[in-house]
Amino acid sequence: MARFQAPRGTRDLIPGEIERWQWVEAMARDVFDRYCYDEIRTPMFEDYELFARSSGEASEVVQKEMYRFTDQGDRDLALRPEGTAGVCRAYLEHGLASRGRIHRLWYMGPMFRYGRPQKGRYRQFWQIGAEIIGTPAPRADAEIIALFVDLFEAWGFEDLVVMVNSVGSPESRQAYAERLKAWLAPVATLLSPESQERLTRNPLRVLDSKHPTDLAILAGKQGGLDPSTMPHMLDELDAESREHFEAVRSELESIEINSEIDHGLVRGLDYYTRTAFEVHDRSLGAQSALGGGGRYDRLIEELGGPATPGVGFSIGVDRVLLAMESRGDTLVKKAGTIFVASTEGTRPAAPAIVRALRAVYAVDHDLEARTLSAQMKSADKVEARVVMILGEDEWKQGQVVLRDMKTGSQTTANLDEMVESIDRILGSDREVESEEE
Ligand code: HAM
Numbered sequence: 197m198a199r200f201q202a203p204r205g206t207r208d209l210i211p212g213e214i215e216r217w218q219w220v221e222a223m224a225r226d227v228f229d230r231y232c233y234d235e236i237r238t239p240m241f242e243d244y245e246l247f248a249r250s251s252g253e254a255s256e257v258v259q260k261e262m263y264r265f266t267d268q269g270d271r272d273l274a275l276r277p278e279g280t281a282g283v284c285r286a287y288l289e290h291g292l293a294s295r296g297r298i299h300r301l302w303y304m305g306p307m308f309r310y311g312r313p314q315k316g317r318y319r320q321f322w323q324i325g326a327e328i329i330g331t332p333a334p335r336a337d338a339e340i341i342a343l344f345v346d347l348f349e350a351w352g353f354e355d356l357v358v359m360v361n362s363v364g365s366p367e368s369r370q371a372y373a374e375r376l377k378a379w380l381a382p383v384a385t386l387l388s389p390e391s392q393e394r395l396t397r398n399p400l401r402v403l404d405s406k407h408p409t410d411l412a413i414l415a416g417k418q419g420g421l422d423p424s425t426m427p428h429m430l431d432e433l434d435a436e437s438r439e440h441f442e443a444v445r446s447e448l449e450s451i452e453i454n455s456e457i458d459h460g461l462v463r464g465l466d467y468y469t470r471t472a473f474e475v476h477d478r479s480l481g482a483q484s485a486l487g488g489g490g491r492y493d494r495l496i497e498e499l500g501g502p503a504t505p506g507v508g509f510s511i512g513v514d515r516v517l518l519a520m521e522s523r524g525d526t527l528v529k530k531a532g533t534i535f536v537a538s539t540e541g542t543r544p545a546a547p548a549i550v551r552a553l554r555a556v557y558a559v560d561h562d563l564e565a566r567t568l569s570a571q572m573k574s575a576d577k578v579e580a581r582v583v584m585i586l587g588e589d590e591w592k593q594g595q596v597v598l599r600d601m602k603t604g605s606q607t608t609a610n611l612d613e614m615v616e617s618i619d620r621i622l623g624s625d626r627e628v629e630s631e632e633e
Contacts, residue, residue: 205311205319216517217322221304223350224324231343233300233326238282240306244274250281250495252466254397261309263319275308278465279325280492280508281499287329288501298330304513316483316515325489327508332493334440337471337507338447344487344509345453348475351516352525359458360448360473362441363400363490364433372432373399379427383419400429400462406482414460428459437470444471467492471507479522480515487511532581534618536561537571542586549586549596549614556615575601582621584614600624 202208209217228235244264251257263275276282283301286292292299304324311317326343328336341358348356363369377399380387384395388407395402402410412418414426433441448455455473463472474488489509496504534557538546546561553559560578562571568585575583585597590608598614599606600621609617 203319205313207318207320216520217513220351220513220516221324224302224304224347227343227347227350228302228326231300231339231346233302233343236283236286236301236303237305238279238286238303239276240308241273241275242282242285244272246281246285246499247274247277249498250284250465250467251277255466256401256464257309261311263308263310277309278307279303279305279323279510280327280465280467280495280506283327283508284329284496284499284501284506287504288496288499293330293502293504296330298328298336300326300328302326314483316480316512316518318514322513323510324513325508325510327506329496329506330504332440332491332505334443334447337444337491338451338453340489340507340509341444341448341455341473342451342453344473344475344489344511347511348486348516351520352523353519356454356475358448358453358455358473358475359461360445360455360471361429361458361461362433362437362470363429363462363468363472364437365469366494368432368434368437369400369429372427372429375427375432376400376402379421379425383413383421386413386419398466401464403460403462404464426459429462430457430459440470463488463490467495467498469493473509477515477519480518483515485512486515486519532622533558533560533578535559535571535575535578535580535583536586537568537575537583538562538586539568539588541588542591545591546586549584553584553614553618557618582618584618 244262247262248258257277261277265273267273283303287299302325305322306320307323308320310319313319324347326340328340345356345358364372377395380395380399380402384392386409387395387402388405388409390407391402391405391410394405403414405411409418413421414423416423430438430441445455461472461474468490470491470493472488472490475486476484477486478484487509489507491505491507493505495506496502534553536546536550536553536559543565550559550561560574560580562574572583580601583599583601585599587597590597594611595608596611596614597606598609598617598621607617
């Protein structure tokens with residue numbers, strides 16, 4: 197066994213796996229471009245206080261999962277557990293409000309949470325997220341949910357149903373917490389120790405428990421609770437939040453996004469107000485949330501800025517890839533490469549040809565002066581689409597041999613026309629593709 201291993205809960209993304217990640221990221225960039233969102237990159241660590249304030253002192257992320265450290269300058273810092281707090285901090289720090297009232301932003305990158313690692317749950321994981329800052333309009337919620345769904349569709353997920361709820365205002369949430377606590381009181385001592393603690397600290401989080409006992413109790417299979425009598429957050433909403441939620445629902449309907457109300461959807465971070473949403477994939481078991489988000493109309497004010505509403509989401513890229521694998525999606529093939537094979541006499545000339553071709557194509561070649569047949573084996577291994585053979589006789593006449601690896605046919609081409617000749621072979625692929633379409 198190797199002496200060193202990646203730290204617990206982290207993973208290397210090595211060739212063979214990274215291609216899928218690149219594909220997922222490229223598709224996301226494409227969707228963000230079409231939605232006219234701008235990218236933002238913020239640091240991977242920030243003042244600890246920023247996360248404590250935004251996620252909430254009582255949240256599990258802050259209480260148990262924070263990678264908090266003091267640097268040599270005695271600063272109290274933390275690796276970011278999520279992206280929204282950093283984006284809002286940057287929005288304020290750079291006075292983005294003065295550049296325009298509404299900002300549509302996206303980001304991707306690693307996040308860090310010190311949880312118990314398991315399938316779909318890591319200590320370093322990747323998120324792709326987006327935020328609309330500057331408007332409370334229900335149409336913004338609907339747009340962000342449409343973007344959320346369209347990302348999944350671009351990755352090949354079909355028939356997704358977004359679960360939605362409204363968590364209202366902090367005041368209405370407080371009232372709901374009391375009702376929920378009263379409803380859970382008869383089974384309080386049966387709940388998992390974690391949920392018993394939640395019941396005093398943040399009762400809504402009991403609804404988010406993954407503990408089998410809690411799940412059985414909430415489903416009415418144990419403890420005698422009748423799930424149909426569970427109080428609903430939507431019944432506690434203030435009039436404006438209710439109106440907002442209804443408007444979001446009808447906007448979603450008008451753009452044909454399937455959404456369902458989930459009364460148990462409460463979200464784990466404390467900054468949410470009004471709309472909350474998530475998408476789940478059952479094939480992932482306990483860690484089934486592929487992504488989620490919602491509105492956070494008080495967060496920027498909480499961070500010391502002027503009252504500025506926002507709404508956004510994050511998607512867990514690790515989980516998206518796990519779900520794609522469990523669906524049996526085949527690996528995304530790399531675009532065909534060109535392999536340049538040389539012989540004894542042409543070997544010195546090969547690197548310059550390779551460098552020139554690399555201005556146009558993905559080009560591989562031999563670094564070690566191996567035989568032509570060994571080079572042809574390498575070309576097979578990398579699934580080269582075209583092999584350019586620098587044969588000595590042809591070379592003397594300013595020519596090279598091009599082998600079409602799909603058909604096995606070979607042609608000679610003039611050196612000064614090699615790009616056109618390669619394009620002709622690659623062009624035949626494009627013709628086949630367009631005929632197939
Ligand atoms: P979140 O629900 O905490 O929201 O995380 C979003 C997604 O990140 C989850 O649905 C999950 O797919 C993934 N995720 C979270 N923790 C882990 C982990 N330990 N391992 C693997 N994947 C994980 C947020 O982070 C908010 N910032 C979303 C948001 C943006 N709300 C408004 N704007």
